[in-house]
Amino acid sequence: MSAYIFGHTTPDSDSIIGALSLSYLKNQLGEDTIPVRQGEVNPETAFILERFGFEAPALKTEFAGENVYLIDFMERSQSPKDIDEATILGIVDHHKMGDLKTDTPLEMWVRPVGCSNTIVKEMFDHHNVKIPKELAGMMMCAILSDTVIFKSPTCTKTDTKAVKELAEIAGIENPKELGMEMFIVKSDVLNDTKEALVLRDFKDFNMGGNTIGVGQLEVVDLSVFDNMKEELFAAMQKIKDEADRHTVLLLLTDIMQEGSQLLVLSNDNSKIESAFEMTLDDNQVWLPKVMSRKKQVIPFLEKQF
Template identity: 60%
Template sequence: MSVYAVGHKVPDSDSIVGAIALAYLKNQIGEEVIPARLGELSPETQFILDKFGFEAPELKLSYAGDSLYIVDHSDIALAPDDVAQATILGIVDHHKLGDLTSDTPLECWIRPVGCSNTVIKMMYDFHNVEIPKEIAGMMLCAILSDTVIFKSPTCTTADIRCVEVLAEIAGIEDYKTLGMDMFKVKSAVLNTPMRDLVMRDFKNFNMNGTKIGIGQLEVIDLSIFDEMKADLEAEIALLKQEEGQHSVLLLLTDIMKEGSELLIVGDDDGLAEKAFGKATVDGKVWLDGVLSRKKQVVPPLEKAFA
């Protein structure tokens, strides 16, 4: 029986880097843990791995009979499909507590911070393990990504302090420029298939028995989507038809204007008004100041379905 560290389905940079960083830490304290992933890499994550000389973790979709450290989530909908046949040894996360359960006691590091890699940095400190330069650089990038270079309302002083310390370890003097380089990679959406864009950072949620899909695309200039919004709307409508969600939402987030345009296809035309107090016009609505799916989109939607 093998032990793996793995993030959520449709993995983002936090999930991939978190699996690598956690596995390295565990191996340093005497546990043999293998980093793994549940999906393909985003362009941003590939940029991070390439910059610091790392290969992608093993693509592994089945974990029956294995043991797991779950990274960056605690929801069944985001976990491996056969997670019930695996043994969960621990959870490292920065979201609300989800519906994963275990038959045995487990290690839990869950903190209200902007990124799972901030929590993993705390774990390194707790175990007094030195972080290699390259892993520190990747962890720094994951935190900058999840906190939108500290602009997200999820960002805490702990995230900022961790980035400062990790930058020293990695020898990175201007980490904000590195963060902008990452978001330029994220903004390179032209000539990408619509389904790939919709699924680049997509999660399904169970909201009081109702399946809701929410994707997010973060760019430095929202006008890049002007010629493709109709195609994106058609794609999320097709996705809803295929997967049977009540609603599928796609956040087009402008990190410079600090807000998001929400595209929504669903069974309730009034959902946006119920959740956000603003009605959609032709299936779209601008949400000023909304950057975080976790903190600013999921909670009001859950209240709407309570």
């Protein structure tokens, strides 16, 4: 019986490439695994897949009765709806402990690093399995994406070391240059609907019985959003209403200025203001040096809720 490997809903590059890289490793170790995805491939990930000649994993959203590995998440809110009917064999993640439970022991590789693919790289090293050239290139790109080309506060020396070693395997002389190419692709926000933009990198969190949705768009120039704020807020309101979310936040992150414009729709703005010790102006505020949803946003929100 094959085991499926997948990342969170609305997957990013780390989730998609992590499923591919972890599946390759597991198959080399004699397991029968299949990489899949829970959602659509975003433009950055499509760029990476095409650059290194890979196809996107198949879309699969139901896993009742299946054996599964999870990568890049362990939150129920980011899982398939029938996750309780699946057997979780293992988790590879770089986030905080989530609220999933298992009936049986499982393999866990959880490290406080900037990217799940950094952990997969360590797993390859641990098992002494060689990484194919093109897969190494994709794993390198996933790490550059998640660490915002090493600018994110989540980035560690382990991540930078992994990028250096993966770049050598892939024959890439200037990883940062390729990273900027990726972020230029990621900055294309003109060809999607506003709802698709909000959901491009969107995660739900259960905080004190409230559903809090947080999206993030990373660009090289924040001015691209100047004429679309009203439409973004309208899309956020639709997303908030359709799932009875308490709050929907959207981080517009400028990787050159190293900060984020935070857009807020909430049943209680005071909780958001208290979380970040600031005052909203027209439901938005600039947060200097805030680059990481995982490290600089979610922990502060959870204390409020």
